[in-house]
Amino acid sequence: MTGNKKWRDTLISYIFCAPAYTVFTLFIFVPIIWAFVLSFYDFSILTYLTPDFVGLRNYIRMVNDSYFWEALFNTFHFSAIYVPVSILAGFVFAIMLNERFPGRNFFRLAIFIPVVVSMVVASIVWLMILSPSSAGFANRIVGSFGIDPQGWLTQSNLAMNSIILVMVWKNFGFNMLIYLSGLQSIPDEFYQAAELDGASRFQRIIKITLPLVRPTTFFLLVTTTINAFQIFTPIYLMTGGGPGYSTTTIVNYLYMKGFQEFEMGYASAISVILFGILLLFTLIQKRISKSSDEAIV
């Protein structure tokens, strides 16, 4: 009787799980394994049913492909600036908006709104703002300081920095929100005690707030980096990876190779490397958050 019920329960549970796990299997588990397999083949959309086995040739090609290295470098360049700046900005404004004062909710909303807007809309609007013409918004602002019109997205020395600017604008409100929730968990007594000891506001932020929000900072550091390494849409829409290859990132290069030049085997190999890099970040997070848990206990 009980054995019967156990099997019945198991059967019902599998029925409940079936739809979600069918989706996972078909669209995540099979593809991730297939991505590894495909990276050893040469094929295009037309020849994917009869791919040529090429062994490690795609990977060897990658090592010797200077554009791939440039894309990798650009992705690091983007992340190295975007990640700390957007996290720092999020922290600063969370500190400012933690205390109650008139207008607080409006400012929080104003800073968060760009997060909700689609990346497509944001990219098109910024494309107009950063227009190289002297009538462009950005150029009129620098013009009022006597600086010549710049090709914000068309000069290779500026393009990546413009992309970083747009991405910080778009996403630092997210980091602010996460910090705000982290700040809620710090008891007021900590600050009151420090105030009695004569600590200045700035000292209190450095000595109390910063160490106590370390888990939040760490969470943001890892998730923002993982997202930064997958930047695609703003670059695709604003610079197309150019000028030259100066703003081509890993995913833009993957898209170019796989879906514009139809070298899908090579693109699969690039995606495997991307997976390796992102997995490394995830494992570092798991490792460190585990050890910090132990430290607290």
Next chain:
Amino acid sequence: MLTKKKARTIRITVKTVILSGVAIITLLPLLWTISTSVSPDTGIETYSLIPEQFTTENYPLAWNYPTLFDSNVTLGTMFLNSLFVAAAVTILSLLFDSMAGFALARKRFLGRNVLFWAALSTLMIPFYVVVIPLYLIVLRMGLINTYTSLIIPFAASGFGVFMFRQAFFGIPLELEEAARIDGAGDVYVYSRIMLPLVKPTIATMMIFKVLWSWNMFFWPLLVIQDYSKMPINLGLTVFRGHHVTRWGLLSAGMIIATIPVIIVFLVMQKWYIQGLTAGAVKG
């Protein structure tokens, strides 16, 4: 005491000035788009935040504006496409995620742990890494240029399964047992007892799914070439490519594409923030 109060007043004033500056920067691109969308569409770049002449004609024009190759397809069609896809993704994934979450949280069965870890492992697999095989699978299934290709791959998510599992896990056993004694089956317990008790999780997942599916771009870019099936965000890029100087129309189109997400966010921001925070705390 008085000096402390004074210091606070000064601090708040300085803060308000700085924050106003930042708010202008964060809101300016959108305010400017709104301004352009209600200015006459002269084809000349305008950069005023306050329209010199006010008009609403860009909105119906943009909504009805035909794309270059198919005169039956307008930005309005694409808006409805997005609405349909977002609704379908949201409904299906809420259903599938909560069903799986229910089984994982409330039932004991062989392989439960394996399935739970499998759901978590999907969170570590970035979309761009699986996109080529995924594209080939969708191609093989003959789903290129269909709504189905925009819906089915996202009809469940590891994050959703995880969130629902956590929510169902916290419900006391007594509530379930009382119904079971009355002869209730699993479907009844799931749909009539459990689901109503996790409304906050439903709300959180709903806003995540709606925003995410409305704003998705890369995948539609790959699988939809047919204008009549395009979601509005992809449509906007095509529209821009064809009419780069029609700023009034383009701006109106962008506002049309943005209004739903702003409304959904404003109405449900409490749940959105709760969901984000839950994710961060778990780390």
